[in-house]
Amino acid sequence: MRRLTRRVTRLGGLLVGAALALAPADPAAETHRVVIERFAFVPAELSIRPGDTVRFVNRDLVPHTATDGEGRWDTGTLSLGAAARVTFEAAGTFPYVCIFHPSMRARIRVVPE
Amino acid sequence: MLKALRLTAAAAALVVSAAGCAAAEQPKMNDLEIAHTAYTAGNLDIRYAHMALAVSENPAVLDFARTMIRDHSAVNDQAVALIGKLKVTPQDNPLSRALVKGAAEKRAEFGRLSGKAFDCAYATNELGYHQVVNQTVAGTFIPQTTVPELKQLLEGALATFQAHEKHAGAMVKGLKCGA
Numbered sequence: 001m002r003r004l005t006r007r008v009t010r011l012g013g014l015l016v017g018a019a020l021a022l023a024p025a026d027p028a029a030e031t032h033r034v035v036i037e038r039f040a041f042v043p044a045e046l047s048i049r050p051g052d053t054v055r056f057v058n059r060d061l062v063p064h065t066a067t068d069g070e071g072r073w074d075t076g077t078l079s080l081g082a083a084a085r086v087t088f089e090a091a092g093t094f095p096y097v098c099i100f101h102p103s104m105r106a107r108i109r110v111v112p113e
Numbered sequence: 114m115l116k117a118l119r120l121t122a123a124a125a126a127l128v129v130s131a132a133g134c135a136a137a138e139q140p141k142m143n144d145l146e147i148a149h150t151a152y153t154a155g156n157l158d159i160r161y162a163h164m165a166l167a168v169s170e171n172p173a174v175l176d177f178a179r180t181m182i183r184d185h186s187a188v189n190d191q192a193v194a195l196i197g198k199l200k201v202t203p204q205d206n207p208l209s210r211a212l213v214k215g216a217a218e219k220r221a222e223f224g225r226l227s228g229k230a231f232d233c234a235y236a237t238n239e240l241g242y243h244q245v246v247n248q249t250v251a252g253t254f255i256p257q258t259t260v261p262e263l264k265q266l267l268e269g270a271l272a273t274f275q276a277h278e279k280h281a282g283a284m285v286k287g288l289k290c291g292a
């Protein structure tokens with residue numbers, strides 16, 4: 001019983017997290033787009049504000065990923081036409097790569113106003 | 114190093130002579146032959162990669178081989194989808210047959226190798242193979258293709274193979290095969 005309660009609590013926590021992610025607290029938060037095309041992230045350098053979301057879209061025939069250099073976030077495998085969103089809450093510089101194609105490198109800067 | 118260079122030269126010479134031979138018999142390959150050869154080239158690289166996964170213990174070589182399987186499978190899946198959509202059947206041709214024969218000989222060579230000797234032979238062959246395939250796709254296949262959708266697919270494939278060529282170059286360098 002205790003175990004069940006704990007599980008439910010944990011599930012509740014997850015749901016709250018999901019709800020927050022769906023409805024960002026900051027109404028000014030924007031969604032930016034990075035297109036993966038011809039084995040490159042476009043734009044390769046992107047400046048955004050804390051709370052903004054980046055939507056990565058793969059337009060290549062082959063699967064790619066956008067993976068943080070320090071393992072803080074990862075889109076997972078994106079096949080042709082697939083997209084994934086990543087929300088950046090904290091300010092900082094986030095270099096990222098495609099784990100399948102080491103020559104694919106880019107950077108997102110999260111800059112407070 | 115010498116051995117590795119010879120392997121590349123042999124691979125290049127094979128495809129160049131095969132291309133020359135095909136050119137002599139039929140100055141232009143038609144769309145269905147081009148589709149067949151492009152698909153075959155991808156499949157052969159997948160077979161090399163499976164061999165590398167079975168033999169190599171080097172992380173860079175294993176990563177590269179997994180990427181070859183993932184990428185060439187994705188490109189060939191698109192080719193199969195396009196072929197199905199157009200309701201056509203790719204045509205076997207002398208260049209496809211030469212590639213298949215050359216790759217079988219190369220796999221037999223690789224089968225006698227292990228450790229660093231295998232890694233260097235595989236990596237060097239991947240570099241040479243992608244160089245030659247890219248020259249053929251860019252210089253012959255894309256200009257000669259008439260169906261726009263096939264041309265578009267070949268352009269996507271070329272971007273992929275060019276990335277592989279760069280990746281293979283970095284792998285060869287990292288293996289320090291001359292040392």
Ligand SMILES: [Cu+2]
Pocket residue numbers: 063064065098099100101104
């Ligand atoms: Cu990639």
